[in-house]
Amino acid sequence: MTQPPRLVMIGGSAGSLDVIFRLIEALPAALPAALVVVLHRKSTGDNLLVELLATKTSLRVKEAEEKEPILPGHLYIAPADYHLLIEKDLSFSLDDSEKVNYSRPSIDVSFESASDACGASLIAVLLSGANADGVEGLRQVKERGGLTIVQEPGSAEVDYMPRQAIKNVAIDIVADAGALGGIINELLRQPGER
Amino acid sequence: METLLAKDEDVELLLNDLWEIYGYDFTGYSRASVKRRIGRLIVLDKFTSFAELRYRVRTDAGYVRRFVEEITVNVTEMFRDPSFYKALREEIIPVLATRPFIRIWHAGCATGEEVYSMAILLQEANLLHKSLVYATDINPGVLEKARKGIFPLHHMKQYSENYILSGGKKDFSGYYTAKYDWAKFDDGLKSKMIISTHNLVSDWSFNEFQLILCRNVLIYFDRALQDRVFALFDESLEKLGFLALGARESLKFSVVRNKFAQLENKEKIWRKIT
Numbered sequence: 001m002t003q004p005p006r007l008v009m010i011g012g013s014a015g016s017l018d019v020i021f022r023l024i025e026a027l028p029a030a031l032p033a034a035l036v037v038v039l040h041r042k043s044t045g046d047n048l049l050v051e052l053l054a055t056k057t058s059l060r061v062k063e064a065e066e067k068e069p070i071l072p073g074h075l076y077i078a079p080a081d082y083h084l085l086i087e088k089d090l091s092f093s094l095d096d097s098e099k100v101n102y103s104r105p106s107i108d109v110s111f112e113s114a115s116d117a118c119g120a121s122l123i124a125v126l127l128s129g130a131n132a133d134g135v136e137g138l139r140q141v142k143e144r145g146g147l148t149i150v151q152e153p154g155s156a157e158v159d160y161m162p163r164q165a166i167k168n169v170a171i172d173i174v175a176d177a178g179a180l181g182g183i184i185n186e187l188l189r190q191p192g193e194r
Numbered sequence: 195m196e197t198l199l200a201k202d203e204d205v206e207l208l209l210n211d212l213w214e215i216y217g218y219d220f221t222g223y224s225r226a227s228v229k230r231r232i233g234r235l236i237v238l239d240k241f242t243s244f245a246e247l248r249y250r251v252r253t254d255a256g257y258v259r260r261f262v263e264e265i266t267v268n269v270t271e272m273f274r275d276p277s278f279y280k281a282l283r284e285e286i287i288p289v290l291a292t293r294p295f296i297r298i299w300h301a302g303c304a305t306g307e308e309v310y311s312m313a314i315l316l317q318e319a320n321l322l323h324k325s326l327v328y329a330t331d332i333n334p335g336v337l338e339k340a341r342k343g344i345f346p347l348h349h350m351k352q353y354s355e356n357y358i359l360s361g362g363k364k365d366f367s368g369y370y371t372a373k374y375d376w377a378k379f380d381d382g383l384k385s386k387m388i389i390s391t392h393n394l395v396s397d398w399s400f401n402e403f404q405l406i407l408c409r410n411v412l413i414y415f416d417r418a419l420q421d422r423v424f425a426l427f428d429e430s431l432e433k434l435g436f437l438a439l440g441a442r443e444s445l446k447f448s449v450v451r452n453k454f455a456q457l458e459n460k461e462k463i464w465r466k467i468t
Binding site for chain 2: 065066067079081082085086087088093094095096097098109112113116117
């Protein structure tokens with residue numbers, strides 16, 4: 001039996017794309033984890049985002065598909081206009097229900113369901129953004145023993161989202177945009193708490 | 195904030211109640227979504243505990259109707275994914291036009307916005323008079339809305355944009371009458387609609403169609419239930435009939451995949467080939 005991958009959920013909005021580029025550059029292809037990126041974005045240009053991200057990383061980049069099993073060494077992107085949920089068997093579900101925090105995909109929805117599925121083994125990262133989507137999700141990750149990471153607001157293009165997170169949740173790690181990749185890589189070398 | 199997640203055991207208990215007492219089978223639904231919807235409903239209807247919700251469900255058949263309506267997702271819009279409707283307009287409708295009589299099924303139509311969109315396409319192609327459009331859903335409540343054809347006025351700007359992007363050439367506002375905050379669509383559009391409850395989980399085929407649309411319904415089902423529904427659609431489609439799914443749904447993992455070929459546009463439309 002292969003060990004199920006650890007999950008690293010990454011949420012971001014305005015000003016977060018460059019941070020994600022820098023973050024994934026620091027990660028090796030043989031990552032014992034899967035990254036799931038939930039970005040607020042327009043519903044067009046889906047493939048463009050996949051292609052852009054693929055140029056920056058040796059991880060396999062693809063959009064998350066419904067019922068798809070989550071595999072290590074992959075970077076999954078939440079498709080536009082659907083909420084992305086994580087099932088207990090570590091597969092994806094899509095959901096086109098009402099927007100949450102004016103957003104679909106909503107970072108709160110994905111973080112919440114990932115923390116329900118993964119508990120203490122989850123790592124959740126919140127980046128630059130102009131609204132508070134993701135803050136409640138981080139609170140739940142924390143409550144279930146997962147690790148919470150927030151981009152240092154001073155290094156964020158739009159600091160509202162990370163500031164709200166730090167204000168409302170006892171965040172485990174606050175780090176500069178440039179340091180996030182290294183930190184995540186280091187964390188994933190340590191044995192998970194699954 | 196929608197944060198109250200029910201426990202796994204609680205969800206199973208509740209689904210079991212629904213099956214045993216009311217005959218609704220939700221066991222093939224994707225758990226993450228159902229669980230989130232239950233948590234949302236506990237907040238929405240101000241239950242103080244899961245036990246209280248469960249008691250209400252077990253004892254109040256009237257509430258169960260609301261429960262089922264809220265657990266399932268009824269989000270929809272007119273001309274949703276305009277490029278899909280453009281493909282219907284330009285590639286599918288002309289094929290249907292050659293038939294003496296057209297039968298279409300919208301499975302899981304929710305409040306019917308997409309059914310009215312279809313009626314508009316048929317009317318513009320001068321085919322509505324020889325068509326029947328079946329619209330079904332598990333929820334009687336949403337079907338009542340579909341029957342009325344009255345939708346919130348503030349959505350019309352978006353719908354009008356969608357309509358134009360789908361290749362619509364007319365003045366979209368000509369299809370409805372605005373009154374206060376509502377837009378009432380022309381009765382003519384629903385003259386060929388047959389609106390009825392149908393449960394994809396437990397009901398069977400009831401006719402043969404040339405086009406079945408089931409968009410953003412299967413994402414809520416697990417693979418086994420998806421296969422049941424695909425078999426039902428296969429059985430309900432004429433040879434060379436079309437099956438249209440939501441933007442993120444696919445036949446590619448299904449038991450019927452070899453009997454269908456996806457059209458060469460980028461839309462989620464398949465044709466039954468055997």
